[in-house]
Amino acid sequence: MDNNQSTSRIPSFIHEAIAEDLRSGRFNYVRTRLPPEPNGYLHIGHCKAFLIDYFAAKEFGGELNLRFDDTNPSKEETEFVDAIESDAAWLGIQWARVTFASDYFDLLYEWAIRLVKMGLAYVDDQTQEEMSASRGTLPKGTKWSETTAALKPGVDSPYRNRPVEENLDLLERMKNGEFAEGSRVLRAKIDMQNANILLRDPVMYRIMNVSHHRTGDKWHIYPMYDWSHGQNDSMEGVTHSLCSNEYIIHRPLYEWFLQQLGAFPSRQIEFSRLNLTYAMMSKRKLRKLVETGVVRGWDDPRLTTLRGLRRRGVPPAAIIDFVTGTGETKNDSWVEMA
The missing domain is CATH 3.40.50.620 (HUPs)
Structure with missing residues (x-):
């Protein structure tokens, strides 16, 4: 060493x-x-x-x-x-070894379910435009990497307090490919007033009806980075x-x-x-x-x-x-x- x-x-x-x-x-x-x-x-x-x-x-x-x-x-x-x-x-x-994020898709999904059951994640039916507008905005010309103290307050999604069982059902149906792309996402339930815009209920999963080069058509939702x-x-x-x-x-x-x-x-x-x-x-x-x-x-x-x-x-x-x-x-x- x-x-x-x-x-x-x-x-x-x-x-x-x-x-x-x-x-x-x-x-x-x-x-x-x-x-x-x-x-x-x-x-x-x-x-x-x-x-x-x-x-x-x-x-x-x-x-x-x-x-x-x-x-x-x-x-x-x-x-x-x-x-x-x-x-x-x-x-x-x-x-030492080569791995893929897709190696952990199953475990990551299990962890998402845990957060839903804890009341810390929910399925949101808003459009991308509606979510962006409700998240709040940075002053013109300000980058996300810079100060976020001047952010306007965010607004809670109307779906933020969905019952846990409804969220679990919708998430499974999202995974199985029952919904169109862009119709729903899974979001973490953190703090829509937080000074850090990334903590304002970030998206965890989005629907993508696309075949994966390793997992094929098993998944219809993919995790955000x-x-x-x-x-x-x-x-x-x-x-x-x-x-x-x-x-x-x-x-x-x-x-x-x-x-x-x-x-x-x-x-x-x-x-x-x-x-x-x-x-x-x-x-x-x-x-x-x-x-x-x-x-x-x-x-x-x-x-x-x-x-x-x-x-x-x-x-x-x-x-x-x-x-x-x-x-x-x-x-x-x-x-x-x-």
Whole structure:
């Protein structure tokens, strides 16, 4: 176990936090995870999170899981699963096991039923527009990641106090495919007045009558990221969920779910994203460039994908040195890519 901070390849504040968790007995092992969504190829922006999670586990004698967040079957393909595994391995990342969010669909559904029975979740028949309007609004130009103190108060859904048995019946019928997409959702019952908009009765499940690349047509409801992510970490015994700053505002929601369920409390620690000047690092936009033929595939050397960099002749060691040398700050900043 190499837990010497002076030789660490992860930010010092993360290294110290993990070391303190082991010293204090909060955890007696270290397990991290990589949670990519299989809807595109890896680009250099993903590398920071991948390498921090990898080196954190390696330096503390722990293990790393590669867990695919396959909760949106309309955008995911087996091609991307294979590509992500291949590219991460080329970068030199090693993992203990490969898992999928879909591995936990049954258990996650059981946990949702528990929350319904506890009176902490309900089926809502409102439209997406009605829910958005009742949740309250941020001042114009304000991002969700910024202060939410100026939010207008939210308004309770007219379905918020549905009887438990009615909620259970509707949820099962949603799962079985009896309703149209967009007609109902399952929401957590938290606090419509909360200053954090993400705690205003967030959606847990939405109806999607789409075949899944692993589970086929078994499910007609799929979990939202904020419902599956933290629970999947807990189910896998992940000790440290290391992620970028955009998830700071999500942390109270993950913690609320775990506290209500009495589940294993993974610890989330955030770090700054890798932002490069004059570089396209949006997976959605990269995919559009590929699908519209603007570039010649995901390995086009003009792209910042790992396949593009590899085709350009950039070795894995150079990528690792560049990414791990971009600074210790917790604050997001821009880095020039020579």
